[in-house]
Amino acid sequence: MTRSLRELSDRLEIQDLLVDYSYAVDKRDWDALDRIFTPDASIDFRATGGACGDLATIKAFLVKALAHFTVTQHLVAASKIELDGDAATGRTMCHNPMVFDGGRVLFVGLWYVDRFVRTATGWRIADRVQELAYFHNDPRPR
Template identity: 75%
Template sequence: MAKSLQELSDRLEIQDLLVDYSYAVDRREWAALDEVFTADAKIDLTATGGVSGELATIKRFLAGTQRHFAASQHLVAASKIELAGDTASGRTMCHNPLVFKGGEVMFVGLWYIDRFVRTEKGWRIAERAQELAFFHNAPAEVVSRASRSE
């Protein structure tokens, strides 16, 4: 079925939002996340051993954990977006290699489960959760934290 110009535009804006999140985290530009999430977003990163909370909590957590890594790349792909007017839901694959400062690489495979809303400033993520697919070469404490969230 043909998609309307509005639907195509909405999908591209949401896809850009997913990429903007990846760039913000990988570049450690925490303030940029304010343009990705709503001010009252609910974010749950516990499936990969992280925390759950509002945006300020998530930004502090990410800043604290990312300092252990020399580099990271959040590759997002295969998004399944369901539009419903000014809201949308999505499931997006993420492959995330994280390079420890010593050079060892940990791989995390996950899906982001998102609820998006259209705001006066454009589309934003209002809710985000993770669904873990796999860890490879992860420290035991990371795997332990993630398994406690199940």
Template identity: 55%
Template sequence: MLDIQEISDRLEIQDLLVAYSTAIDSRDFDALNEIFVDDAYIDLTAFGGNAGKLAEIQEWLAQSLAQFPAFQHLVANPDIRIDGDRATGRVMCLNTIAIPVEAGDPRVAFLGMWYLDEYVRTPQGWRIARRGQEASWTQGLSEAAAPRPDSGTS
């Protein structure tokens, strides 16, 4: 049976997961300062992204995500293992991405993945100390980048 401290810890960590998705989807990359520890290491290379310390990743996200009109991160099934002031998590994510085309509505692609996290309790509450990705599947990624037959592009 979970005690009140573990329930509180789990809820706080789950709030971090939602806060991360909200920050990314709203392009509020400064908000990541309240989600990660200062020296966090983030590895987003599973789908061709970048890896590095928090400040590097914030800059990379701002630049690389500017090309997309919209995206949404849906996180679910958090498998959180707490051990005192440290914890690990494997969290499912469905990332839907609108990919612009020359004419017409954007195309949509989907990425299925897991976040592989390490969390640490700080005086400000739980924070992510390390985040990686494990790719599961993609749908429409290559098709989304291809021109539409009716768009007049080659």
């Protein structure tokens, strides 16, 4: 299959957006999320015990939730991107080791299911939903 330069560029820009999200969260650069999501984005992290709502709600949740961890790494891979003009959908694997203050490591495996839109300033995530794959070393009572 031959792909156009625009399609290749769109795919690379969306891949960069996914990586930018990982770096922003792992570096706790909450303002960077404004350049990753649309202002009216809907974000649902309930599959991993998180919040659901707009970007401000998610930023507040992340600040509070990640305060328990000294290090996190959001490792994203195997994105399946479907382009449709100025819109796209995607499903991306994420392996997320998270180190507690005491050194214990929680491993979270999930998929990000996204809807992307092209804006005047580039591609942005308009909707994001997590799908849980696994928890390992989950400290929460069962």
